[in-house]
Amino acid sequence: MRIGNREFVRQGHTYVMGILNVTPDSFSDGGSYQKIDRALFHVEEMIQEGMDVLDIGGESTRPGYTPVCVEEEMARVLPVVESVKSRFDIPISLDTYKSEVARAGISAGVDLINDIWGLKYDSEMAHVIAETDSVCCLMHNRREAVYENYMEEVLEDLKKTLEIAQEAGIDYSKIILDPGVGFGKTYENNLEIINRLEVLHSLGCPVLLGASRKSVIGNTLDLPKEERIEGTIVTSVYAVLKGAMFVRVHDVKENVRAVRMAEALRDVCNTEKRA
Numbered sequence: 489m490r491i492g493n494r495e496f497v498r499q500g501h502t503y504v505m506g507i508l509n510v511t512p513d514s515f516s517d518g519g520s521y522q523k524i525d526r527a528l529f530h531v532e533e534m535i536q537e538g539m540d541v542l543d544i545g546g547e548s549t550r551p552g553y554t555p556v557c558v559e560e561e562m563a564r565v566l567p568v569v570e571s572v573k574s575r576f577d578i579p580i581s582l583d584t585y586k587s588e589v590a591r592a593g594i595s596a597g598v599d600l601i602n603d604i605w606g607l608k609y610d611s612e613m614a615h616v617i618a619e620t621d622s623v624c625c626l627m628h629n630r631r632e633a634v635y636e637n638y639m640e641e642v643l644e645d646l647k648k649t650l651e652i653a654q655e656a657g658i659d660y661s662k663i664i665l666d667p668g669v670g671f672g673k674t675y676e677n678n679l680e681i682i683n684r685l686e687v688l689h690s691l692g693c694p695v696l697l698g699a700s701r702k703s704v705i706g707n708t709l710d711l712p713k714e715e716r717i718e719g720t721i722v723t724s725v726y727a728v729l730k731g732a733m734f735v736r737v738h739d740v741k742e743n744v745r746a747v748r749m750a751e752a753l754r755d756v757c758n759t760e761k762r763a
Contacts, residue, residue, distance in 0.1 A: 489661065489694065489733075491541060491623050492579035492599035498694050502728045502747050505581065505736040506531075506539035507700065510564045511548045527568050528575060535578055538744035541600065542576075543736060544568055545583035549604055549671075558588045565589070566596050573597035581625065587612035594620045600664075604671060605629050606649035607656075614656035625664040625696055625734075626653065630672030638677055639687060642667065646691055664734065665693045669723075670702040678704035682723055685730035694733035699723040701738055721746040729754060 489496045496503060510527060531542060546564035547556050556564075561584065569580060573596070581600040582593040587610045590601045599622070606626040607614045617624045626649050628642055635641050646665055653663060665688055667681045682704075688695045699705065705719035706712065717739050724735045724743045728750040737743040 489623065489664075493577070494540075494579055496540070496733070498733060499731070501751065502724075502732055503540040503734050504538060504740055504744050504747060505541040505543050505696070505698075505734050506534040506537075506740045507736060507738050508534075508542060508544045508568070509548070510544060510546055510568050524567060524571050528571055531572055531576060531578070534740045535576060537741035539578065539740045541579045541581055541734070542572065543581040543583055543602055544572070544598075546589070547584070549583075558586055561586065561589050562592050566592060569593055569596045569598055585609045585613065587616045591616045591620070594622055599623060600625060602666075603627065604668070606646065607652045608649065614652050614658060617653075618657040618659075621659065621662070623662040623664070624653075624658065625666055626650075627666035627671065627698075628668035633672050633674045633677060635677070638680065639684060642681065643687065643691065646688070650691065650693075660693070663693045664696050665691060666696045666698055666736075669697065669699045669704060675704060675707050678702070679708075682726055685727065685732060689731060695727075695731070696734035696736060697723060697727040697730075697732045698736035700736060700743075717742055725750040 489498060508527060508531060544565055546561040572580060579599045581602045582598040583602045584590055585603050585605045590613060601617055601622055602625040603613055604627045606629060628646050667688060669678050669681060682699060685697060700720045701713050701716040705716045709719050720737060721742055724746050727735045728747055735743060
């Protein structure tokens with residue numbers, strides 16, 4: 489899979505996507521990187537720590553978030569995208585579910601569209617991705633956490649997302665799927681989807697796990713968002729063992745180290761099994 493000017497191998501390695509929220513109200517780091525100079529400093533820091541892809545977001549999607557208009561979201565993200573693109577050689581993902589923002593972001597240099605509604609919020613999003621031949625990460629989401637057969641319904645929902653993508657002409661080889669930890673799910677649902685992450689491989693697309701600092705960790709460990717690094721690392725190790733291609737995290741250095749260690753242990757075990 490090619491994202492920007494870089495090739496990503498689908499199997500055998502888990503890549504780290506670093507989070508840059510240019511919002512005043514994100515659940516974990518709201519207001520920290522609104523100014524471009526601070527944002528660029530943090531991007532450089534994450535690159536040095538081993539980040540493979542940068543994910544920029546201009547609207548908080550935490551529980552109870554206040555949506556922002558298209559113009560406001562573009563005003564937040566486009567200057568940062570352009571500045572990052574001019575200074576750093578790093579693939580850029582844009583976290584948005586609005587087609588107008590996505591189109592403007594792609595024109596500014598975005599390489600990947602990260603849609604938390606899996607093409608189901610904005611009917612034009614799939615066409616924008618197809619027309620620009622962009623890579624996309626499509627997430628599972630529901631407005632209410634109501635299920636009869638949880639895992640089966642998650643897969644069915646994602647299949648519908650893939651049908652929308654196919655009908656719009658999105659290249660199947662450019663689709664990443666995200667199980668949507670923290671979105672339209674109960675605490676128990678979130679634990680189960682992480683534990684059974686490998687089930688998503690049946691859909692034929694690489695998988696991204698985004699559990700960094702989320703409430704499932706806070707509720708499990710009874711910790712505030714700024715003390716959830718260790719819990720996040722455990723989910724990243726699980727992602728490696730479950731064959732995920734990407735993890736999306738706030739704390740790049742710690743998770744890069746954990747991923748590399750988990751891969752080394754996994755690969756030794758696999759070698760011993762083959763022997």
